[in-house]
Amino acid sequence: MENSKKAAVATATLSREQLIEFYRLMYLSRRTDDREIVLKRQQKIFFQVSCAGHEALLVAAGMALRPGYDWFFPYYRDRAICLTVGNTVEEQLLQAVGAAEDTASGGRQMPSHWSSTKLNIVSTSSSTATQCLHAIGCAEAGRYFSRHPEAAAKHDGDYRQFKDVKFHGDEVVYVSIGEGSTSQGEFWESLNTASNEKLPVLFVVEDNGYAISTPVEANTPGGNISHLVANFPNFHFAEIDGTDPIASYEAMVEAVAYCRSGRGPALVHGHVIRPYSHSLSDDERNYRSAAELEADALRDPIARMQMWLLREGILDADAINRLERSVDDEVQRAADHAVHAALPAVESITRHVYSEDLKPTDARFNVEPETTADTSERTMADLINACLKDEMRRDERIVVFGEDVADATRDEALRAGKLKGKGGVFKLTSGLQTEFGNDRCFNSPLAEANIMGRAIGMAVRGLKPVVEIQFFDYIWPAMHQMRNELALMRWRSNGTYSCPVVIRVPIGGYLTGGSIYHSQSGESIFTHTPGVRVVMPSNALDALGLLRTAIRCDDPVLFLEHKRLYRETFGRAAYPGPDYTIPFGKARIVQKGKDMTVLTYGAVVPRAMQAAQKIFRESGIEVELIDLRSLSPYDWETIAASVKKTNRVIIAHEDMLSWGYGAEIAARIGDELFHDLDAPVRRVAAMDTFVAYQPVLEDAILPQADDLYKAMAEMAVF
Structure with a gap:
């Protein structure tokens, strides 16, 4: 029956x-x-x-x-x-x-x-x-x-080459x-x-x-x-x-x-x-x-x-x-x-690791700052927020989400003017939900894989997600999605799918009390991943220019923001206009010099500057200080030219010394520039341990200006 x-x-x-x-x-x-x-x-x-x-x-x-x-x-x-x-x-x-x-x-x-x-x-x-x-x-x-x-709708003449979006x-x-x-x-x-x-x-x-x-x-x-x-x-x-x-x-x-x-x-x-x-x-x-x-x-x-x-x-x-x-x-x-x-031809192997149509290294992203009526200097936090607002006004496909990034999920009181709103634990997304609405800026569950996995699905479908992982220390639940899905989508599909997500992540220590779970670095783990671009600005102008490039390019980008630098006096800048961009893979020469090269990035840049100024005052040694700012890709041409000029090089970074980011650059310098060196390549970095809570311990663990000064002095007399 x-x-x-x-x-x-x-x-x-x-x-x-x-x-x-x-x-x-x-x-x-x-x-x-x-x-x-x-x-x-x-x-x-x-x-x-x-x-x-x-x-x-x-x-x-x-x-x-x-x-x-x-x-x-x-x-x-x-x-x-x-x-x-x-x-x-x-x-x-x-x-x-x-x-x-x-x-x-x-x-x-x-x-x-x-x-x-x-x-x-x-x-x-x-x-x-x-x-x-x-x-x-x-x-x-x-x-x-x-x-x-x-x-x-297709955005003709835009930086990003929008694909037609199918929806019913x-x-x-x-x-x-x-x-x-x-x-x-x-x-x-x-x-x-x-x-x-x-x-x-x-x-x-x-x-x-x-x-x-x-x-x-x-x-x-x-x-x-x-x-x-x-x-x-x-x-x-x-x-x-x-x-x-x-x-x-x-x-x-x-x-x-x-x-x-x-x-x-x-x-x-x-x-x-x-x-x-x-x-x-x-x-x-x-x-x-x-x-x-x-x-x-x-x-x-x-x-x-x-x-x-x-x-x-x-x-x-x-x-x-x-x-x-x-x-x-x-x-x-x-x-x-x-x-x-x-x-398949062997030469096809490297195709589609990254975008071949809209590379963040392209000259189109080399844009000079505009002179605007507002010449007041702003912090890195201010200019990142300004960039997000600019880009969301320009492009309706941008959505921002993550933990606590909205002004207020229960937004009735917010819109009635009774709440100030949160806008992120560091306030970098403040005002986005208020201006652009709940569809474009919203809070995620407290689940990093959820943030990353949803962003991948959105990007495949045609949106441009700019997501926030609240602290780098908690990025690891999202690592599986980042390594096996985000980074590989374009390559494994032979260029038929792309996944241009921007992941903003506060990173680093020097916080006084940040301790183990709010002070981690670990950028080398991600620069070891093909398919993802990694940048880490040290100042406000670079932060805005690199973030805008990250949003307008067609590759996944890990955008690392050093927490200590968000509101530092060091590196403040005037707003450079709504189209200012900086190409990836282009380092910034912070200070020219002839006696030695120091390669660094992030919060070590101002500490290296202090050390360079001190050794010049005391010994007349001129340090060429280079802020890499783009970690993958990095600017080998600028590095090589500087090392050939100074014949001595120190690589400094906040992460641990062993298996850190500097090891790869040191190895390449030794391999390709050996005959230009008058001294061994030197690295200055954190101890091979975690960051402790007590400031006395934290100061000893992380590289300080005095550590850089000592390395410079020893290098000079080699």
Whole structure:
């Protein structure tokens, strides 16, 4: 009786042709898996992970959604939905062999790492659960463009080369995840924001009972993720047999309709099977019993759909055989083409690490300051705030968010003039929410990965997020998103997606009482990451000019702001106008000299200046002081010219000495400028420890002007 009801519903909503196509896509996915397995055993591809057992759930999702209209953040078992929305077998097998023709990555990603700008499939990584937050940001961007359609208009003649933004107002964002990955914090953070904001995100949990060899009961309390998420408000939930094609389709149609109506997100928890091992690098017979595998085989969705078509008289055995032979031929042709396809050229390796169209090193960013009516000197904090306001007025796509950056989330009293507002713990975003509204400046949850992951999704979709991590000391929860997603989006998608997020981060010590968790440096960890630009100004004018370049360029930028310098007398400057920019990779010669070179940046710059002035007064030694200000890229030409002139060099930085930023520059100087040196390269930096609370200890740990003076004096007599 129940089966006949399902059949009636299915035939009422899906035509005979659609039901046949449903089965064809399922079978096509399975046979593509099988062909990859053969190719792997023939050593023609190098990795294989299958979609087998998930096909019914995923074809159902694909048929319920709209290709090129809705957005997709799949994971590596999502072959079937990608085929359903328009990806081809040939495209998938070209990725498997790592061909130059691979449209997803140009041979850079493993198989089953989907990407298609045409189909709105956003480049997938191997990381688990990170894509959940990208889906949130994408949905937020879609909502933003529907509320602010003027922001989607192309900005001709602008610095930033805006891409056309596609938005419809009712699109759904699909994101999938394996049951094991629901243990990740990003999954829960994404549910929080989707629930709070009633975002049109369709979460699909593909529960095959295992996370590699870890069974569901060891991964999920109670063994059922649906029981754990059930109390999130504003959600539509469905738990289904994901091997049942008809039940899967009904559930997906209902979930998509709920999301598209604007009522909130949906989560479909599908119980599927994994008839093949986790990947061909795994042998599940080592941890799964024969009886368990046999039980799974009885639920195989391919067999279930085939039997249903036969039972309902939609296809007979001959028709099924003809369909399957046609699919086999299609897969064989695709495989034949893929294995003979040209491989990527070695010289292509460095393409798309950074933007090739709008580089922050371009001469267009070399703009002189304007003389304005207001010549009063302002602090670094003042000019950063002024720059943010300038750029938000110029470009409606800029959104600012982070912890405590808004003036007041409950803004009624603020707008009534009864509250002053916060605007960041250092007041650098003060007034942004008041002027630009809650859509463009808002507080995030206290979750750094949430900030970064959402910003990635927004940037992929066409917004320009300028986010704040409140203290560098707490950037580490966002590190996974920054290293494996933000930095790699352009390169791994072979230039088809970009992610131009600006991350503002207060950094550093010299605070008197900042202690371990408010005084960290660690910039070398990020300069070691290709794909992200890193800058660190030491004065107000540089801060404004570099920040404006960061916002107007098309690369991800880590913008490090030294807390001690925010309101220092040192480095104040007049407002240089609304278009003042400084190119990255161009150092500033703070003071010319002939006897030695000192390379530094950040809060060490004024301390080096004190030391240089003292040694000149006492000994007549002329120090050439260079503020690098751009750490990645850095200005090798200015460094080399100075070292060739002075023949002595000291590199100073606030971070620890060992494995610090200065080590790379010292190594390159030794390698390329050895014959120009009259003394060994010297480094001055913090002790190899953490920053202590007691000022006596902090002063001893961090490099001081006296430490620099001593190094200069010793260098001079070498």
